[in-house]
Structures are given as structure tokens and as C-alpha cells.
Amino acid sequence: MEIGLNHYLVLSSILFAIGLVGVMRRKNLLLLFFATEILLNSVNIAFAAISHYYGDLTGQMFAFFVIAIAASEVAVGLGLLIVWYKRHGSIDLDNLATMKG
Amino acid sequence: MFEAVAFYLFAFLTISMFFIVVTSSQALYALTALAAGMIFISAFFFILGADFLGAIQIIVYTGAVMALYAFGMMFFDTTRAVKEKQGNKFLVVGMSTIAAVLIVLIFSAPMLSTNITALYPSVGDIGNTQEVGMVLFTKYLIPFELAAVMLLVAMISGIVLAGKKMDASLTLMNAQEIAEMKNETIKKALS
Numbered sequence: 001m002e003i004g005l006n007h008y009l010v011l012s013s014i015l016f017a018i019g020l021v022g023v024m025r026r027k028n029l030l031l032l033f034f035a036t037e038i039l040l041n042s043v044n045i046a047f048a049a050i051s052h053y054y055g056d057l058t059g060q061m062f063a064f065f066v067i068a069i070a071a072s073e074v075a076v077g078l079g080l081l082i083v084w085y086k087r088h089g090s091i092d093l094d095n096l097a098t099m100k101g
Numbered sequence: 102m103f104e105a106v107a108f109y110l111f112a113f114l115t116i117s118m119f120f121i122v123v124t125s126s127q128a129l130y131a132l133t134a135l136a137a138g139m140i141f142i143s144a145f146f147f148i149l150g151a152d153f154l155g156a157i158q159i160i161v162y163t164g165a166v167m168a169l170y171a172f173g174m175m176f177f178d179t180t181r182a183v184k185e186k187q188g189n190k191f192l193v194v195g196m197s198t199i200a201a202v203l204i205v206l207i208f209s210a211p212m213l214s215t216n217i218t219a220l221y222p223s224v225g226d227i228g229n230t231q232e233v234g235m236v237l238f239t240k241y242l243i244p245f246e247l248a249a250v251m252l253l254v255a256m257i258s259g260i261v262l263a264g265k266k267m268d269a270s271l272t273l274m275n276a277q278e279i280a281e282m283k284n285e286t287i288k289k290a291l292s
Contacts (some may be wrong), residue, residue, distance in 0.1 A: 019123070034170075041139065041142050061237060064248075082173065
């Protein structure tokens with residue numbers, strides 16, 4: 001049985017759906033970050049698969065830049081989370097509603 | 102044959118690991134499951150012939166990002182069980198719609214794009230790492246440099262944000278001093 005591009009795209013969409021479920025149901029901001037990592041990784045799988053099956057390296061290049069962006073997002077996001085936690089003592093999303101009108 | 106076996110095995114493992122990440126009520130279980138899932142994803146990159154990307158996936162995600170998360174978890178109160186969000190029907194409906202549209206697009210995209218040709222076709226007889234280097238340092242040099250600057254900015258902002266009040270150790274102070282410091286920061290934040 002041959003594994004084609006569609007197999008990888010289906011896997012990528014399944015992982016993306018799992019990440020979206022995580023974004024929907026998580027209240028803790030740290031676990032919300034985990035869910036966004038899942039989203040980025042599922043897209044990386046799709047990029048690598050397309051790059052392989054079309055014989056083009058552009059997909060892998062985009063995957064590299066996605067990884068770089070994910071790393072910097074984690075650094076800045078965790079810094080902000082630490083500042084927020086020191087100030088308010090919790091990282092639940094419900095306590096973040098200070099701009100509610 | 103081996104490719105199919107490896108694909109289904111790692112697909113099952115990755116999906117189950119990420120399912121644990123989004124459903125577990127313990128933050129530590131979620132962290133370890135996420136690290137395992139990242140390593141299983143690098144297996145897909147090795148199957149697809151993107152060796153360099155697989156190595157980068159292991160080094161950056163399970164080496165750097167997971168270590169950062171583990172470091173961040175030391176600051177937060179992650180031992181208690183995580184409460185889940187209730188309600189907010191609009192978000193659920195909207196995200197489900199986005200997921201459904203995405204799946205339809207994924208299935209329809211290969212039919213629409215049958216005449217796509219490779220922009221930078223891979224040469225083949227040299228290794229993947231060499232090919233990646235050749236494309237990255239010719240066609241994608243400016244994005245590469247911008248990514249380097251962005252990582253530098255992220256590093257400095259991470260140090261500046263997390264390094265505040267690092268001289269005061271919360272474990273060595275007694276409760277009264279901590280309360281005083283908290284009042285001080287709240288006053289400072291309000292002013």
C-alpha cells in the first residue's frame with residue numbers, strides 16, 4: 001500500500017483539529033500554549049509532505065521559519081506569562097478580562 | 102511496505118500523544134506527552150527524506166522549547182488539577198466551522214493544483230542537508246537573516262521580561278515580605 005500526499009494531509013488536518021480542540025477547551029494559559037505548538041507542528045508536517053511529493057524544497061524552508069517563529073513565540077510568551085503570574089498569582093484566562101467594557 | 106507501517110505506527114502514536122496533551126488535567130503529563138509527540142513528528146520528517154528538518158525538530162522542540170516550558174512550569178502553580186473552560190458556544194461553533202472548512206480545502210486542493218511545478222527542484226544526488234543549505238543561503242538569505250534578528254529580539258525580551266525581580270528569591274523570604282513585595286508591585290502597576 002502506497003502512502004501518498006493525501007495520507008499526510010489527512011494526518012495534518014487531524015492534528016490541527018486536535019490543536020483547535022485544545023485551544024477551545026483549555027483555560028490555563030500554559031496549556032493553551034501547548035495547543036498552539038500542536039497547531040504549528042501539524043502545519044509543519046503538511047509542509048514537509050508537500051515538499052517531498054512535489055520535489056520542491058520551498059516547503060522545508062517554510063517549515064524552518066515556522067520553527068524559528070515558534071521558538072521566539074515561546075520565549076516572549078513565557079516571559080509575559082511569568083510577569084503576569086508574579087503580578088496576579090494565576091494564569092487562568094478568566095482572570096485576564098481586565099479590558100472588559 | 103515499511104513506509105506504510107512506519108507511517109501508521111507514528112500517526113497513531115502522534116495522535117494519541119497530542120490527544121493526551123489536550124485532555125490531561127495534569128500540566129506535567131501534558132508537557133511530557135507534548136515532548137514525546139514532537140519526537141514522533143520528527144519521524145515523519147525522516148520518512149519524507151527531510152533529514153535536516155527532522156534533526157532540527159528534535160533539537161529545537163524537544164531540546165529548547167520543552168526545556169523552556171519546563172523552566173516556565175517551575176514558576177507556576179501547576180500541581181493542582183487544571184480547570185476546564187465551560188460554555189462560550191460562539192467560539193466552539195466558529196472553531197468547528199474553521200476546522201470543517203479546512204478539511205474540505207485540504208481534500209479539494211490537490212484536485213485544483215494538478216499542474217504545479219517545482220520552483221526550486223531538488224537535485225537528488227546530494228544529501229538533503231546540502232540541498233537545504235544551498236537553497237537557504239541563496240534564495241532565502243534575507244528571511245534567514247530576519248529570522249536571526251527576530252530570535253535575538255525574542256531572547257532579549259525574554260531575559261528582560263522574566264529577569265525582573267530575579268534578585269529577590271521567593272523561597273527564602275517569609276510570607277510577610279512576599280505580601281509586602283506583592284503590594285508594592287500592585288501599587289506600581291496601578292500608578
